Amino acid sequence: MLLKRKPDYGPKTFAYHFPSMPRAPRSIRRRSSVTKTVKDSQICAFEILATVAGKLLLERESCSSSNVTLGNDQLGYVKDAAEHEQLVEVRIVGKDCFNQEKCRESHEYNEKDLSYDEVDKDMEQACGMSKPTLLEDGTKLVSCSHCSSPEKPSRKLDRGSPTSYGKSFNSRVHNEIEAQLEVEKETARNLVCEDMVRSCILEDQVDLCIKYPSTISSDCSADEPTCTDLSLRNSFFRSRNDVNLGCRDDDDDKFSGCNPHSANIKAIGPKHCMDRKIKRLLSAKYWKAAPKLQEFELCNTDGELKHVYPKRKTSYQRERSHLETPFKKRTLFDQSPVVSYDGGSNAESISNSPEKEKNEDNSGSANGVSSSVVGPQASSDTRDSHVKFRIESFSIPEVLIELPETATINTLKKMVMEAVTFILEDGLNVGVVLQGKKVRDDKKTLLQTGIACHENLDQLGFILEPNSSQVSLSIQHEDSPSSPLFDSPQLLTRFLVNPVIGAETPDVLQDSDPPVNGTEKLVESNHEASLSIHDGDSPPAPYDSSQLLTRCLVNPDTITPDALRDSDPHVNSSEKHVESNHEVVPACANTTLEPKTTHSKALVPILESVKVLAVVPVNQNTGRYGNQNSGQYELAQRRRPELAKRRIRRPFSVTEVEALVQAVEKLGPGRWRDVKICAFDNANHRTYVDLKDKWKTLVHTAQISPQQRRGKPVPQELLDRVLRAHAYWTQHQARQQGKRQPGSSKIV
DNA sequence: ATTAGGG
DNA sequence: CCCTAAT
Structure with a gap:
């Protein structure tokens, strides 16, 4: 068991050296329905706000004169x-x-x-x-x-x-x-x-x-x-x-x-x-x-x-x-x-x-x-x-x-x-x-x-x-x-x-x-x-x-x-x-x-x-x-x-993609912080959220036909790796879950 | 602070 | 990329 969150980067050689105990993604750990919070209360708050503000204003004016x-x-x-x-x-x-x-x-x-x-x-x-x-x-x-x-x-x-x-x-x-x-x-x-x-x-x-x-x-x-x-x-x-x-x-x-x-x-x-x-x-x-x-x-x-x-x-x-x-x-x-x-x-x-x-x-x-x-x-x-x-x-x-x-x-x-x-x-x-x-x-x-x-x-x-x-x-x-x-x-x-x-x-x-x-x-x-x-x-x-x-x-x-x-x-x-x-x-x-x-x-x-x-x-x-x-x-x-409301867009370069792929191959998706530290530590503009998002899009890109892809083409080789890693980790996760839930079927 | 996911 | 919920 991992006592601490210690990234297991594994050997340099690429061979899908996966963490001994990868954590199950949170999506698995907690799949809860997403509930959108209603903003009624807030709206209400602002309304009240207006009212109160007015009152207080008056109050204060009357008082302030004395001081x-x-x-x-x-x-x-x-x-x-x-x-x-x-x-x-x-x-x-x-x-x-x-x-x-x-x-x-x-x-x-x-x-x-x-x-x-x-x-x-x-x-x-x-x-x-x-x-x-x-x-x-x-x-x-x-x-x-x-x-x-x-x-x-x-x-x-x-x-x-x-x-x-x-x-x-x-x-x-x-x-x-x-x-x-x-x-x-x-x-x-x-x-x-x-x-x-x-x-x-x-x-x-x-x-x-x-x-x-x-x-x-x-x-x-x-x-x-x-x-x-x-x-x-x-x-x-x-x-x-x-x-x-x-x-x-x-x-x-x-x-x-x-x-x-x-x-x-x-x-x-x-x-x-x-x-x-x-x-x-x-x-x-x-x-x-x-x-x-x-x-x-x-x-x-x-x-x-x-x-x-x-x-x-x-x-x-x-x-x-x-x-x-x-x-x-x-x-x-x-x-x-x-x-x-x-x-x-x-x-x-x-x-x-x-x-x-x-x-x-x-x-x-x-x-x-x-x-x-x-x-x-x-x-x-x-x-x-x-x-x-x-x-x-x-x-x-x-x-x-x-x-x-x-x-x-x-x-x-x-x-x-x-x-x-x-x-x-x-x-x-x-x-x-x-x-x-x-x-x-x-x-x-x-x-x-x-x-x-x-x-x-x-x-x-x-x-x-x-x-x-x-x-x-x-x-x-x-x-x-x-x-x-x-x-x-x-x-x-x-x-x-x-x-x-x-x-x-x-x-x-x-x-x-x-x-x-x-x-x-x-x-x-x-x-x-x-x-x-x-x-x-x-x-x-x-x-x-x-x-x-x-x-x-x-x-x-x-x-x-x-x-x-x-x-x-x-x-x-x-x-x-x-x-x-x-x-x-x-x-x-x-x-x-x-x-x-x-x-x-x-x-x-x-x-x-x-x-x-x-x-x-x-x-x-x-x-x-x-x-x-x-x-x-x-x-x-x-x-x-x-x-700015929005950060400037900075498309991932092939190099970055490769680094990301490699990191994910090693660490697996779901450990974005570690991925970030490992592969993008010096890329200040890439947050782990960015990496996660990029991986998401990579996977998607890899799954669609080349004709459907847009933007700078990513080398197919990388996309293949993405698919492999994705498949592997998906499977891995399934396995993990299977262990926890013996009832579920194991794919491999 | 991180992660997962929807947008 | 952004935004958020849930950790």
Whole structure:
């Protein structure tokens, strides 16, 4: 008996060396009738959802007024933005918070993590595979315990070209930089009406401690990753990493050759990751804008979603546990979702905090807005020519998802996932804002920029903007009739565009003003990017007041595929940055909407950046925007195959077929995972499901007349082998079954 | 995460 | 290839 699933690859010579104890196919083991689940419940759920949403909306509106401390909430924008802030808190403080010990520990853990179990070893031996070689490098590189799971980071570090990160995160830190990423948890709070909003926001916090000399250039390019670097990358770009395939294969994120095993898992990982991510999203108040939705769903669809409040805790704990035991095998997503995922990204407030590192803990941030009080006191540090910053928090943008009633939860999840991954596709770009103005000269040192001055620290801000995909992904669903929830067609057909796009003015981003003053701040050239709030022709959807809507909606008419392509803000802005010598570009005056709350000194000057990430899925591709929608979607697909509804078709080559045939001859059908490992371990784009499917078609092809076959002809010799193997295994299975059921007849 | 099967 | 149910 096989104690473990250990592939029996048998001798190299071909002689149908079959596994000693092949398992009977599951089809035999369990032949159960397939029952299609009725979606009535789901449909019903969505209906109820609409109702509940409305109620909650009213309820919340009545309550929210009491708790708005930011003022300007008449626009619903500021308040909204503030709410978003709390998703993640990132603080950059002094060096003292750096704990090298932890990093060292992480080494060990990572090493452990990277080791593979015996089964796999056996497998490898059997297959003649070589042991993964990335261990050393990987562990060397992965230094932060909380950074992430060993696999991806190591991959990234190991192989990923520096540029891959640099693009999104230009301000790489030097070796001098030390950092510690630390996630803290928030104690559960009672959810009072006035706290509802906050309660919907993820309370996890991340402390990112970075210390660096004031002489550091904002543009410094680190030559080697540092702990800080890593954590940043990992956290900020994880989603991207996961989406972007590994080094060579286009659609798999496996790091081929490095770690076959993990890779194998990865091969199908995305999907699961996605699910997980979605879950996190849903549970982590990601949909803060529409808490009711969340709540509702969670309450009514017991399947995968849990009640929101309980879930929050649960989720939180789960996350915590992950963090506490970073060594367990886990996916990146599970682990450091803090920054990258949940915290996803965008508007970020920063405040210089003279005070000591993390002790501030969550107390302050609890309510979400920046928690730490930042005093200009950073002075004490000046002496050592170090500037300390603390990024209080940054939030993730709203995501507006629209689905037909007939959509399944699965679809919902996917939609959210797609939206988020699309948003974070290329990671984030970090901008520095000083005194409401964007610092554009990346070469300047902190000193030169004046950031070193403590007086200015208070007015320092960061902008986290999506690196690419300035245009929101418009997701359309074939079977989606117009949703009752969104009766504003115009909304549905809108694309979101980064104001920077096509703007003659480089820093539109800063120019775009928080709703405080409305669109007037928008630069002329940027007029197409108007705030939905003020946009006359974007009638507030039912969700308007609920702030579900994204803020920056752009008239699709102004968007063309080309424009989109050129719309990479990064390219544009970087170019312009070079050209313009202004080290500081005036940003909208109102940007500095100082939080009225005294204790949140954090500046969130560029709320605008938030809008960039908004997503407005399109319900239907009809109407005048139809073409553009599809074009955009295609563009998105081109850029991110993962988001594509369908993977690109990749016909099996004869070589592949042969490999498959040979593997199946040895292993038999039904052991697709093993087949995959044995014969397609390096073919990242071939999952075991693919192999199974291919075998299925091969068998079919072999059974039909040559005239009926289509596509590239498969050598008859191979087809013969297919038939033989198929016959053999079929018979074998029958035999197996016969043994179990003595009554049945034996064919051989 | 895998496997089996239908689409 | 996709999607899902069942493991």
